[in-house]
Amino acid sequence: MSTAICPGSFDPITVGHLSIIRRAASIFDNVVVCIMFNSTKISPMFTIEEKLDMACKAVADIPNVTVDTFSGLLVEYAKRYDKPVIVKGLRAASDFEYEFQMNLINKRLNPDIDTMFLPASEKYTFLSSSVVRELAHYGANLKGLVPDELIPFIEEKAKQWR
Numbered sequence: 001m002s003t004a005i006c007p008g009s010f011d012p013i014t015v016g017h018l019s020i021i022r023r024a025a026s027i028f029d030n031v032v033v034c035i036m037f038n039s040t041k042i043s044p045m046f047t048i049e050e051k052l053d054m055a056c057k058a059v060a061d062i063p064n065v066t067v068d069t070f071s072g073l074l075v076e077y078a079k080r081y082d083k084p085v086i087v088k089g090l091r092a093a094s095d096f097e098y099e100f101q102m103n104l105i106n107k108r109l110n111p112d113i114d115t116m117f118l119p120a121s122e123k124y125t126f127l128s129s130s131v132v133r134e135l136a137h138y139g140a141n142l143k144g145l146v147p148d149e150l151i152p153f154i155e156e157k158a159k160q161w162r
């Protein structure tokens with residue numbers, strides 16, 4: 001049984017993330033979306049529980065996708081599965097530089113674990129969680145950027161942040 005791990009900070013999950021997750025779900029038997037801590041992003045908008053809840057709602061219609069959370073190293077989490085592949089989306093060359101470095105670090109920590117990069121769909125190349133947070137902060141329309149069912153919650157949370 002092939003397993004993909006889609007790791008990220010998902011602050012919040014966007015339709016761009018979801019597009020990569022769906023494509024991974026069509027390639028692998030089993031996909032785990034793992035909500036993790038990125039030490040360079042120190043003040044997240046959402047709590048882990050909120051991110052988990054949003055991600056679960058977002059992937060509810062994809063049968064072979066589950067959501068999990070882990071606070072340690074990705075390679076430690078990956079040990080739970082048999083030969084998992086880390087799947088990351090790439091929007092631009094700048095993503096590649098960062099993700100390629102992450103891949104090398106993860107390889108150094110555990111040479112058995114490979115990373116697969118999926119190029120983002122052209123229509124999502126502009127989209128990131130930080131763009132969503134910024135737009136939410138200013139009360140802009142989030143339709144088409146995050147799953148529809150998450151919009152009221154994200155808008156409410158953004159009001160508390162203002």
Ligand code: PNS
Binds near residue numbers: 008
């Ligand atoms: O969505 P992001 O912020 O680009 O995801 C980055 C993430 C969370 C996947 C990355 O920071 C990560 O793997 N964090 C867990 C700790 C770890 O294993 N770091 C890599 C070695 S420095």
